[in-house]
Amino acid sequence: MTRKELFKNTLRKSVHAWKLINELPLSDDESLMLRHFMDQPGFLDLHWRMFVPAIKGQGTEEQKQKWLPLANKMQIIGCYAQTELGHGSNVQGLETTATFDPQTDQFILHSPTQTSSKWWPGGLGKVSTHAVIYARLITDGKDHGVHGFIVQLRNMDDHSPLPGITIGDIGVKFGNGAYNSMDNGFLMFDKFCIPRDQMLMRLSKVTREGKYVPSDVPRQLMYGTMVSVRQTIVSNASIAMARAVCIATRYSAVRRQFGSQNGGIETQVIDYKTQQNRLFPLLASAYAFRFVGEWLKWLYTDVTQRLEASDFATLPEAHACTAGLKSMTTSATSDGIEECRKLCGGHGYLWCSGLPELFAVYVPACTYEGDNVVLQLQVARFLMKTVSQLGSGKAPAGTTAYMGRAKHLLQCRSSIRKAEDWLNPAMVLETFEARALRMAVSCANNLSKFENQEQGFSELLADLVEAAIAHCQLIVVSKFIVKLEGEIKGKGVKNQLKNLCYIYALHLIHKHLGDFLSTNSITSEQASLANHQLRSLYTQVRPNAVALVDAFDYTDHYLGSVLGRYDGNVYPKLFEEALKDPLNDTVVPDGYHEYIRPLIKQHLRSARL
Ligand SMILES: CCCCC/C=C/C(=O)SCCNC(=O)CCNC(=O)[C@H](O)C(C)(C)COP(=O)(O)OP(=O)(O)OC[C@H]1O[C@@H](n2cnc3c(N)ncnc32)[C@H](O)[C@@H]1OP(=O)(O)O
Numbered sequence: 326m327t328r329k330e331l332f333k334n335t336l337r338k339s340v341h342a343w344k345l346i347n348e349l350p351l352s353d354d355e356s357l358m359l360r361h362f363m364d365q366p367g368f369l370d371l372h373w374r375m376f377v378p379a380i381k382g383q384g385t386e387e388q389k390q391k392w393l394p395l396a397n398k399m400q401i402i403g404c405y406a407q408t409e410l411g412h413g414s415n416v417q418g419l420e421t422t423a424t425f426d427p428q429t430d431q432f433i434l435h436s437p438t439q440t441s442s443k444w445w446p447g448g449l450g451k452v453s454t455h456a457v458i459y460a461r462l463i464t465d466g467k468d469h470g471v472h473g474f475i476v477q478l479r480n481m482d483d484h485s486p487l488p489g490i491t492i493g494d495i496g497v498k499f500g501n502g503a504y505n506s507m508d509n510g511f512l513m514f515d516k517f518c519i520p521r522d523q524m525l526m527r528l529s530k531v532t533r534e535g536k537y538v539p540s541d542v543p544r545q546l547m548y549g550t551m552v553s554v555r556q557t558i559v560s561n562a563s564i565a566m567a568r569a570v571c572i573a574t575r576y577s578a579v580r581r582q583f584g585s586q587n588g589g590i591e592t593q594v595i596d597y598k599t600q601q602n603r604l605f606p607l608l609a610s611a612y613a614f615r616f617v618g619e620w621l622k623w624l625y626t627d628v629t630q631r632l633e634a635s636d637f638a639t640l641p642e643a644h645a646c647t648a649g650l651k652s653m654t655t656s657a658t659s660d661g662i663e664e665c666r667k668l669c670g671g672h673g674y675l676w677c678s679g680l681p682e683l684f685a686v687y688v689p690a691c692t693y694e695g696d697n698v699v700l701q702l703q704v705a706r707f708l709m710k711t712v713s714q715l716g717s718g719k720a721p722a723g724t725t726a727y728m729g730r731a732k733h734l735l736q737c738r739s740s741i742r743k744a745e746d747w748l749n750p751a752m753v754l755e756t757f758e759a760r761a762l763r764m765a766v767s768c769a770n771n772l773s774k775f776e777n778q779e780q781g782f783s784e785l786l787a788d789l790v791e792a793a794i795a796h797c798q799l800i801v802v803s804k805f806i807v808k809l810e811g812e813i814k815g816k817g818v819k820n821q822l823k824n825l826c827y828i829y830a831l832h833l834i835h836k837h838l839g840d841f842l843s844t845n846s847i848t849s850e851q852a853s854l855a856n857h858q859l860r861s862l863y864t865q866v867r868p869n870a871v872a873l874v875d876a877f878d879y880t881d882h883y884l885g886s887v888l889g890r891y892d893g894n895v896y897p898k899l900f901e902e903a904l905k906d907p908l909n910d911t912v913v914p915d916g917y918h919e920y921i922r923p924l925i926k927q928h929l930r931s932a933r934l
């Protein structure tokens with residue numbers, strides 16, 4: 326499809342989905358699943374996952390009563406317009422202004438520079454009638470920082486932009502179809518006025534007289550919508566990883582290369598240890614991210630309930646966990662999808678493998694809802710704060726509780742003696758805890774050598790990110806282990822999950838061996854025992870690998886991959902797909918008479934001479 330066709334088709338699908346949701350009717354969870362199976366980025370994502378939650382989280386009761394019924398019935402369609410051309414990561418650096426005019430009781434929204442144009446918001450370019458806009462609030466000449474506003478963008482009769490608003494789509498993005506079904510947009514305000522009651526005022530207010538009443542709760546609650554979406558992105562990482570792994574595993578069982586004895590059958594590529602060493606850790610990651618996603622959902626629900634009761638104690642941890650796990654799981658999943666493409670050899674590069682499109686549509690997850698490095702630096706700040714408070718009498722809690730055992734973890738030596746010890750959950754956990762703590766403490770020690778802490782932080786950014794990743798990996802490993810300790814239904818399932826849990830942990834040790842050795846968390850002998858155990862786990866997973874991806878229960882239609890077909894009938898179907906290509910509509914291609922024939926004829930003429 327052309328971009329225009331793709332976009333229009335996405336509108337058609339989205340509206341059809343909305344119709345089904347109302348007609349059947351579907352519950353909220355079922356509606357989410359329906360939109361998920363539409364499997365295409367579109368304006369509904371931003372409306373339901375950011376616009377509505379922003380009003381719910383930041384609006385007053387009256388604002389919610391006014392706007393939510395309209396949004397819930399989709400009588401207005403909204404998006405989340407925060408990022409600008411000049412600033413995305415640095416939210417406090419946004420430039421759009423919302424200046425209060427006490428004479429008219431309105432805010433005047435303005436884009437003072439080109440870099441202040443809103444740039445990227447999904448659904449903004451062509452669809453949204455409304456947006457939650459983030460702009461600097463100015464009253465009486467004073468800048469109070471960034472706040473949220475509900476703004477109507479387009480005329481409800483003919484969809485034209487309202488006077489004072491310039492709006493459009495930012496253009497084609499990475500990949501052929503992929504994210505191009507979404508109208509990521511730009512927007513400029515030219516002194517555009519909105520009533521005062523359209524500032525989202527649950528947290529802070531502007532009175533009729535123009536007095537700014539700051540929030541008595543943490544200002545970071547304004548970032549709540551991002552926290553909620555980051556939480557969901559972790560479970561979505563598991564879904565995307567599982568999809569790629571399903572394709573690569575099934576195809577690896579079909580594909581044969583080398584190893585034929587006496588003219589017999591060749592070896593299935595899944596039997597090569599190199600293939601297993603690349604594939605099975607990704608299979609394990611798909612499960613690991615699912616379990617940590619479930620836990621994160623619980624954490625998010627818990628913090629939301631606490632916030633409602635004005636208990637802000639766990640907010641920093643919820644922020645660090647959502648930011649860090651969003652970052653870690655999306656980076657691993659993007660890399661994992663690309664690895665799955667390579668695991669499928671040349672055929673993985675074909676569009677009909679499903680993997681190029683999956684990669685193209687997935688990879689912006691490393692950037693949206695917070696650049697992955699910027700988010701890990703938030704985790705690092707949280708860790709540095711926690712380390713600095715050790716010994717102050719304030720015991721670290723939640724995911725940093727292990728830091729409370731700093732004395733032991735800084736000194737202990739791993740008691741792994743034989744390969745099977747790497748299947749001992751306590752030993753594995755302690756190894757990850759020691760590595761994470763030692764990396765964090767080392768950063769804190771290096772920071773303390775700087776007179777200026779911010780300057781030190783800048784100098785040590787790369788180490789800080791690595792320490793943050795080590796902490797996040799510990800969380801994932803520990804939540805997998807907790808999952809195994811709970812009830813797991815199905816005969817033999819627990820054993821399979823155990824294998825995957827230890828593959829996940831041991832492959833991380835292998836991949837980040839430098840960290841584990843340099844922090845003395847393990848010795849080189851223990852590292853080679855881990856590798857030995859890993860190979861044995863691969864052998865145990867091998868007979869069940871296809872069943873473990875079948876368990877994701879993805880239909881062929883959803884997978885959209887010739888290589889990942891459930892029936893394994895890959896080769897005839899590759900031919901079928903090839904023959905569908907428009908280039909094969911004719912035997913002689915367009916352009917032959919124009920370019921190829923004259924070239925060949927000229928050559929023949931000169932040959933005859
Ligand atoms: C549905 C799927 C489709 C997705 C479509 C995509 C949508 C989008 O992309 S929407 C735009 C997303 N944009 C971002 O994610 C921007 C990323 N940047 C930020 O979130 C922030 O700018 C920041 C966190 C990187 C920095 O914020 P800033 O206010 O400058 O904070 P400080 O570093 O000065 O920290 C102050 C203090 O606040 C804590 N904190 C920061 N964020 C949060 C939060 N979300 N919740 C709770 N607490 C937060 C931070 O930890 C600091 O704490 P202390 O150290 O204790 O002071």
Ligand SMILES: Cc1cc2nc3c(=O)[nH]c(=O)nc-3n(C[C@H](O)[C@H](O)[C@H](O)COP(=O)(O)OP(=O)(O)OC[C@H]3O[C@@H](n4cnc5c(N)ncnc54)[C@H](O)[C@@H]3O)c2cc1C
Nearest residue numbers: 405406407408412413414445446447689692693694695698
């Ligand atoms: C597909 C897609 C959909 C999006 N949808 C929306 C939407 O609906 N609404 C919306 O408001 N926004 C949206 N965005 C914007 C998105 O949130 C931002 O692109 C994102 O927050 C990153 O910000 P940036 O583009 O400014 O990156 P930059 O911050 O410019 O990043 C560039 C580089 O600088 C590095 N960097 C930046 N700051 C630091 C630092 N302090 N320390 C070290 N390194 C640093 C980064 O790691 C990165 O390598 C979307 C983006 C994409 C790609």
